[in-house]
Amino acid sequence: xxxxxxxxxxxxxxxxxxxxxxxxxxxLVTPFIPGNRRYYTGYLxxxxxxxxxxxxxxxxxxxxxxxxxxxxxxxxxxxxxxVFLLGxxxxxxxxxxxxxxxxxxxxxxxxxxxxxxxxxxxxASANDLIVFFIGLxxxxxxxxxxAGIRRVDLxxxxxxxxxxxxxxxxxxxxxxxxxxxxxxxxxxxxxxxxDISLYKFPxxxxxxxxxxxxxxxxxxxxxxxxxFHMWVPDVYEGAPTAVTxxxxxxxxxxxxxxxxxxxxxxxxxxxxxxxxxxxxxxxTTMFVGNLTAISQSNVKRMLAYSSIAHAGYMMIAxxxxxxxxxxxxAFYILCYTVMNIGxxxxxIIVESKSxxxxxxxxxxxxxxxxxILGAAMALFLISLAGIPPTAGFFAKFYLFKAAILKGHxxxxxxxxxxxxxxxxxxxxxxxxxxxxDTETEFRPVTYPSALYxxxxxxxxxVLALGILPSYFFPFDQPMLVPFG
Amino acid sequence: xxxxxxxxxxxxxxxxxxxxxxxxxxxxxxxxxxxxxxQLQPYECGEPTIGPSWIQxxxxxxxxxxxxVIFDVEVxxxxxxxxxxxxxxxxxxxxxxxxxxxxxFGLFYAWKKGVLKWV
Numbered sequence: 001x002x003x004x005x006x007x008x009x010x011x012x013x014x015x016x017x018x019x020x021x022x023x024x025x026x027x028l029v030t031p032f033i034p035g036n037r038r039y040y041t042g043y044l045x046x047x048x049x050x051x052x053x054x055x056x057x058x059x060x061x062x063x064x065x066x067x068x069x070x071x072x073x074x075x076x077x078x079x080x081x082x083v084f085l086l087g088x089x090x091x092x093x094x095x096x097x098x099x100x101x102x103x104x105x106x107x108x109x110x111x112x113x114x115x116x117x118x119x120x121x122x123x124a125s126a127n128d129l130i131v132f133f134i135g136l137x138x139x140x141x142x143x144x145x146x147a148g149i150r151r152v153d154l155x156x157x158x159x160x161x162x163x164x165x166x167x168x169x170x171x172x173x174x175x176x177x178x179x180x181x182x183x184x185x186x187x188x189x190x191x192x193x194x195d196i197s198l199y200k201f202p203x204x205x206x207x208x209x210x211x212x213x214x215x216x217x218x219x220x221x222x223x224x225x226x227x228f229h230m231w232v233p234d235v236y237e238g239a240p241t242a243v244t245x246x247x248x249x250x251x252x253x254x255x256x257x258x259x260x261x262x263x264x265x266x267x268x269x270x271x272x273x274x275x276x277x278x279x280x281x282x283x284t285t286m287f288v289g290n291l292t293a294i295s296q297s298n299v300k301r302m303l304a305y306s307s308i309a310h311a312g313y314m315m316i317a318x319x320x321x322x323x324x325x326x327x328x329x330a331f332y333i334l335c336y337t338v339m340n341i342g343x344x345x346x347x348i349i350v351e352s353k354s355x356x357x358x359x360x361x362x363x364x365x366x367x368x369x370x371x372i373l374g375a376a377m378a379l380f381l382i383s384l385a386g387i388p389p390t391a392g393f394f395a396k397f398y399l400f401k402a403a404i405l406k407g408h409x410x411x412x413x414x415x416x417x418x419x420x421x422x423x424x425x426x427x428x429x430x431x432x433x434x435x436x437d438t439e440t441e442f443r444p445v446t447y448p449s450a451l452y453x454x455x456x457x458x459x460x461x462v463l464a465l466g467i468l469p470s471y472f473f474p475f476d477q478p479m480l481v482p483f484g
Numbered sequence: 485x486x487x488x489x490x491x492x493x494x495x496x497x498x499x500x501x502x503x504x505x506x507x508x509x510x511x512x513x514x515x516x517x518x519x520x521x522x523q524l525q526p527y528e529c530g531e532p533t534i535g536p537s538w539i540q541x542x543x544x545x546x547x548x549x550x551x552x553v554i555f556d557v558e559v560x561x562x563x564x565x566x567x568x569x570x571x572x573x574x575x576x577x578x579x580x581x582x583x584x585x586x587x588x589f590g591l592f593y594a595w596k597k598g599v600l601k602w603v
Contacts, residue, residue, distance in 0.1 A: 005575055024589055031596030 009066035012059060012073045015052040015081060016121050022048025023114035030107025038106040039099050042450075045092050045110035049117070053085040065127060069189060072127040079330050080124040080257045084250055087337045088117045091246040093454035094345050098242045101352060104149055112149075113246060116142035120254035129178045129188040129215075132258050136174065136222070139254060140167050143247055147239040159238025166221070166231045174218030180211030190266045212274065215262065223255035225315065226285035229308045236304035241351060241358070244300065245344030248307040249337040256314055256333055264321050278318040279411060285312030286418040293425045299347060300358040302425060303340070306384060309422060310336055316399050316415060320406040328398035331473050335383070335391035335465055342458030343380040345451060346373060360432055367434035374433045376459050381426040383462050386419045391465035398469075547599050551591065558587055 010017070025048075026041045033040065056078055065072040092113060099106045119139025126132035144167060148160025182188050184207035193208075221228040236244045263274055289309025296302040314336075317329035347358060354362040367374025383390035396419060400412045465472055565572070565580055594600065 005572065024586065027593050028589055031593060 006068040007066065009064050012062075012064040012066050013071065013125075014055040014059070015085075016118055016125075018052040018055055019048055019114050019118045019121065022051070023111040023118065026107055026111040026114070030111070033107070039096065041107045041110050042092055042096050042099070045114055046089065048114055049085050049089045049092065052117075052121075053082060053089070056081045056085065067131075069191065070128040070131050071125055073125055076260070076326065076330065077125040077257070080253065080333070081121050083253055083330070083334045083337055084117055084120045084124070086334075087246065087249045087253070087341060088113055090338070090341045090345075090454045090458060091242060093450045093457075094245060094341070094348060095242045096450035097352075098240070098348055098451075102150060102240060104240065109146070109149055112142045112146050115139075116146070116246070116250065120250050120257075123254040124257040126258065126261070127190050129181065129190065129193070132190075132261075133174060133178060135254075136258075137171065139251060140171065140222075143167075143243075143251060146243045147235060147247070149243065150240050153238075153240075155238040156240060157238075159235045162231055162238075163235045170218045170221035170228065172218075173214050173221075177211045177214030177216075177218060180207050180214060182211075184208040184211060190261060193266055209273070212263070212267070213277075216259075216274075216277070219255045219259055220281065223252045223259070223311045223314070224308050225281050225311050226288050226308070227281075229285070229288065229311075232308055233301050233304045236307070237298065237301050241300065241344060241348050244304075245341045245348075248303070248344075249333075249340050252307070252311060252314075253333040253337065256317075256329060259318060260326050260329065263318055264326060275319050275321060278315050279408075282312050282315035282319060282411065283414055285309070285315065286415060287312075290418050290421040290425075293422070296425070297360050298358055299350075299360055299363065299429060302360075302429075303343060303347070306422065306426070307340070309418065310340075310384075312418070313396065313399060313415060316403050316408075316411060319408055319411060320402045322402060322406055324405060325399070325402040327473075328395075328402045331465075331469065332395040332399055334473065335395035335462075338458045338461040338465070339380045339383040339390070339392055342455065342462060343377065343384065345455045345458060346377040346380065348451065349373065360429065363429055363432050365433070365437045367430075368437055376455055377433060378430045379459060379462060381429055383466065385423045385426040387423070389463070389466045391462045391469075393466060394469040395465075544599075544602065547594070551594060551599070554587060554590065558584070 022044060026044050029044075030038060030041060059073060060075075060078050062078075063072075063074045092110065095109065095113075098104070099109055116139045119135045119137070119142065122135030122138065123132055126135055144160055144164040147163045148156050150156035178188060181193055184204040185193055187193060217228065220226075221231075224232045236248060239247060263278075267274065286309055289305050289307075289312055293302050293305035293309065296305060314329055314332055317325040317332075350362055350366065351358050363377075367378070379390065383392035386392045386396040388394075396415075400415060403412045403415075561583070562580070565576060569576070
């Protein structure tokens with residue numbers, strides 16, 4: 001029997017090859033570098049990310065399906081990959097000083113960040129549930145280790161263990177869902193999974209829905225949506241801050257990408273069936289995230305709950321389930337990545353100044369003593385709250401517009417009310433920074449250069465996306481046209 | 485509709501369970517029963533246990549087991565590849581070498597980190 005070797009388009013997977021290759025290279029060279037110089041591998045990681053971004057950009061909007069239809073690069077996946085790479089780029093910049101200060105194993109740290117990025121990129125491009133699952137696992141396993149990379153810190157260990165156990169449980173749901181979907185249709189390819197003509201049994205539709213629901217549970221866990229959000233505060237608080245910045249942007253974006261591919265692109269006509277579920281998830285997630293964030297006195301925990309709330313906003317796109325909604329949620333992820341990582345960058349500086357303390361009190365008087373740093377933090381928080389002229393405003397604007405176009409007025413009203421609630425806890429930090437002066441003397445802030453580069457990029461991106469969104473983001477081109 | 489196919493499995497299940505039960509019953513009826521103290525002890529590879537079995541193992545066992553599993557699984561991938569090697573040709577050889585090199589990177593990393601040294 002002749003064996004057909006699938007045609008492989010190496011140019012299409014060049015970004016993934018570069019990211020994975022650089023991660024392996026870092027692992028290979030790390031043991032040869034003396035321990036106190038290992039943070040230099042961060043520059044290798046930066047190089048890998050930049051190379052992958054260039055390769056991704058070069059293949060922009062080229063539609064290629066390769067590996068016998070298992071893997072696809074299209075406009076949507078390219079855009080998502082660029083967002084992931086931007087997030088990883090900023091996080092690597094944040095980590096430079098951070099890994100040195102906390103004496104983290106730098107080589108492993110950077111190679112794990114690159115592996116996680118590789119997993120996310122696979123998730124964005126997956127055209128098959130098994131490929132998506134492999135990407136999910138590459139990402140998750142790297143993140144479990146990253147959460148606990150500070151081995152001397154008990155909180156970091158706790159975060160890692162909790163994330164691992166609950167994450168493994170959620171992964172089980174994903175596999176179970178895939179098994180159901182395969183059982184109902186006999187295929188795992190996303191192009192055919194929801195094709196009614198393939199149904200094997202008279203009640204295939206039911207099994208398909210059970211499979212879809214189980215898949216949704218697993219992904220809702222990864223993106224920190226309401227009933228599956230309990231792990232978020234503890235894990236985000238316990239993980240090293242730079243890792244939290246990474247965890248709260250990248251994996252959420254990757255989960256959104258695969259949700260869009262499954263529930264908007266592949267689901268086709270059945271989107272209407274699942275929309276009420278997304279409606280409930282979105283509303284409850286927004287309320288739980290925002291209302292709980294109000295009572296937090298720890299800024300890192302507050303940002304964790306804010307990340308839950310933002311997952312709720314993003315899910316509005318799946319209720320609307322239109323081409324505009326996909327563009328809007330992709331833009332939302334881009335904005336959320338820069339403003340969220342920016343806020344964490346300021347948090348890292350404040351922490352390093354106050355011996356790892358991330359209570360609200362440690363921000364007291366920051367705006368008066370260090371006006372530029374305070375102004376940057378204020379900008380990120382205003383953007384997270386969704387006030388113009390920042391990226392966060394237009395992110396919400398386009399998302400709500402997509403919802404209104406589909407007639408979801410009530411959902412939009414609820415989302416706006418939630419944005420108003422969130423203003424309270426975001427601006428509380430601004431109040432503490434600017435309105436209250438501190439009696440205790442501020443220690444001089446050291447200026448780790450890489451961190452400041454990240455901060456400047458994030459500030460510029462938040463302003464640029466908030467003033468000229470359509471200049472930087474192609475809203476007029478459909479990202480992912482739903483079937484049917 | 486599909487139940488007929490399961491019928492065979494069902495009969496097999498009944499026979500399997502029945503065989504065990506019948507064998508045990510027959511041996512119970514016919515064997516002599518003269519238990520001594522030594523016979524009533526739990527059989528554990530001939531040695532009575534020392535201390536509780538819920539102890540912490542050295543983490544090294546775990547790392548060794550992990551390294552073993554990696555190469556164990558690798559062989560499972562290598563054998564089907566080797567069987568059809570001639571039909572697959574050069575392309576598959578290169579692909580397999582890439583796969584092997586990635587695993588060897590891992591072993592190399594573990595080696596340099598001193599995992600293979602038993603202190």
